[in-house]
Amino acid sequence: MSPETVASPNVIRDVPGQEHAAAFLARAAVHPHHAYLFTGPEGSGKRLGMRAFAAALLCPTGGCGGCRACRLALGERHPNMVMLEPAGPDILVGRDSADTNTARWLVGQAYLTPIEPGPKVMVVLQADRLRVEAADVLLKVLEEPPRDTVFILLSARPDEIPETVRSRCQEVPFPPLSESFVVETLVREGFPEDGARLACRLAGGNLGRARRIVRDEAGLGFRDAALEALETAGRGAAGPLAAAEKLTAAAKGFRASLGAELDEELSPYLDARGRPEDAYRGVVRRIQERHERRTRRAEREFLDSALLALSACYRDRVATAVGAGDVVINLDLAQAGLAGWSEGNAGQAMGAIEEARADLADETNLNPRLVLERMFLRLSALAA
DSSP states (O other): OOGGGOOOOHHHHTSTTOHHHHHHHHHHTTSOOSEEEEEOOTTSSHHHHHHHHHHHHHSTTSOOSSSHHHHHHHTTOOTTEEEEOOSSSSBOOOSSTTSSSSHHHHHHHHTSOOSSSSOEEEEETTGGGBOHHHHHHHHHHHHSOOTTEEEEEEESOGGGSOHHHHTTSEEEEOOOOOHHHHHHHHHHTTOOHHHHHHHHHHTTTOHHHHHHHHHSTTTTHHHHHHHHHHHHHTSSTTHHHHHHHHHHHHHHHHHHTTHHHHHHHHGGGBOTTSOBOGGGHHHHHHHHHHHHHHHHHHHHHHHHHHHHHHHHHHHHHHHHHTTOGGGOSOTTSGGGGOTTOOHHHHHHHHHHHHHHHHHHHOTTSSOHHHHHHHHHHHHHHHHO
16 A cells, blocks of 8 residues: 555544644554654644554554544553653653663563553653663664564654664654644634634644633633732732742642542542552553652643743733734733833843743752742832
C-alpha cells in the first residue's frame, strides 16, 4: 500500500489542526520506527498527537478509537505505556532502574516484558530538560532499542536536546494552531464566538487551555486574581505586600481544588472498598505520581497564568495607544484600568512581570511570595 493510500486511523484523524503531522503518523503506525521526536510550542497538539499515535500502536485494529486499548492510551493509562516527566527542573540520570522518573528508570522499564500483549510505548515529556548524563543513558537504548518498543519524545525546545539523541529520532513538527482554527473548533463545540476568541487569545492559541477557560465558570479565575491583586497593590505603601499575599493565597486555593480530579481519575480502577484492583496497581501508581507532580507545580502554574494575563493587560495598553486595537488580547476589559499609563511605563511594567515569570519558572529559585512582592513594588513605583 503506498503512503498516499494509507487510511488514517480514527484516533489520528482526530488530532486537531495538524493535517501534515496526522498524515505522517498514519503512515508511521503501519511500520513504526523505533523513535520519534514531536516538536512544537505548548498547545500545538503534540501531546494529543502522542496519545493518538500510542493508541494506534496499541490498538488491536490499529486505532479504532473506541476499544479499551484506545481509551486507555488516549488517557495515558495503558499498562504498556511508560511516561517519563520531569519531577523537578531537570530529568536526572538516576541512581539505578528503581529510581523513578529518571533516565535509568525509563531504560529499565523499556527492557521489561510488557504487562499486556503487544508493543510498548515509552514517552519522554519535555525531553529538552534531560541532563547531559541522562541524555547519554537514553542514547544507548535508542541505539540498541528493545524489540517491539517505540520511543516518543516531546519538546517545545528541540534545539536544547543533544544532537546525538535527535539524530536517532524521526522528527514530527507540530506548528502553532491558528486563531481561526481554535475559535472555529470551540464554536463547533457550542461555545459563543466572542468567548471563544477571548479564551484563544488569553491561552496564546493553546486549544486545550482555551477550552478550559471557556468551559469552566472559574476559567478566568487566574486573570481575576491578578487584576484584584494589581488593584490592591495601589492602596498605599503596604499595598504591594498585600497584593502578593492575595495572589499567593489564590494560587494555594487553586492547588487545593485539584484533589477532586484525582478521585475522579482513580475511580474506574478501584474496587468496592476503594482499593486498587490488582491488574491496575501500576496504572494507579502512575496516575498518583502524575497528580503529585501536577500538584507540586499547580501554584507556580497558576501564578504564571496570572502574570501572563497581567502582562497582556499592559500589552493591550500599548497596542491601543499605537492604534493596533485589532490585536488586543483582553477583548472584554477596556484597558483594565490602565488608560492613564504611557506606552513607556506599560512596557517597563511588562518587563518587570516577565522577570518575575522567569524567577518563578526556576523551581530552585526564590520564594514565590518574595518574587511577587518585588514585582508589585516595581509596578506601584511605575504607576506613581
